[in-house]
Amino acid sequence: MKTKQALSDLYEAHRSGLLSYARQLSGDSVLAEDIVHDAWVLFAKQPTQAISSPASYLRTIVRNLLLTRGRRAKIERVSDADFDVVSATVADETSSPEDVVAAREIMTCVMDALDALPKRQSDAIRMYHFEGMKLREVAAALDVSISMAHTLITEGLAICNRVRKEGQ
Template structure:
């Protein structure tokens, strides 16, 4: 694949173009900012180191998502105690991307309600099995198509569709349990 695209340098530059997307995905997959930074860095490094192994059967984007997903899984398997600083930072920050400035000043109460709602949804999402989290984040968070998710997760397209359906049902059940959605 490297030869088809013009060489290692061009492919390395192409990988670099995806760095923000890789960082965003890592922030969504990982529970802590430091872990997300580590996963994103490891993803980009591994992609560059293993560039000659990229066969081009999937898109470069899908390949990078697969590496990031695997890096996050490996990180989760390692038992690491949380420091007080990590706990406080996780509770105090909101990693959601800015949505732009509104035309008029928002109601402070609405801001607090929306922040709490987002926190509860993220908590509900984190209580789901890892495969459900990954599928939902790739589909809804990254806007990937089912075939891209299938390639990233090593599944068939029909398995991804079923997985997304089950993940959404499980998330809805979690949200209903906490009164965030009605049946």
């Protein structure tokens, strides 16, 4: 079926309907002309013997081209933004030097509190939170039950949390 005359007849038969469809989707008659032309170029490159409904296939190409163009336009609107304008609206997430010093002081107090805990409790917290051991591994290392390891960690963290809150 892919003779020049047959393709030309097909184009002429469906052109006005495709233009109307593209105008309806895009709201722009100039863009609709471009899209229908691009759709036709893509369609003409395809082996049309396997296409049972060329009109539906062309409408699908038109819709997909419009979707692709819309996505591209959205990306271009974002990438064309003035860097200074965009960067002025972004919040500065860096901490002030005062905040850094205060956080370090609180961390020092918490670590001192951790060191002041009984050795078994301090070891349980360090193994669980700093070394990433599982609760059953902590219990085995300290030769205590899992519930006892959990109690050691929970009570120790409560003390450290109280110290942290006092430091704020």
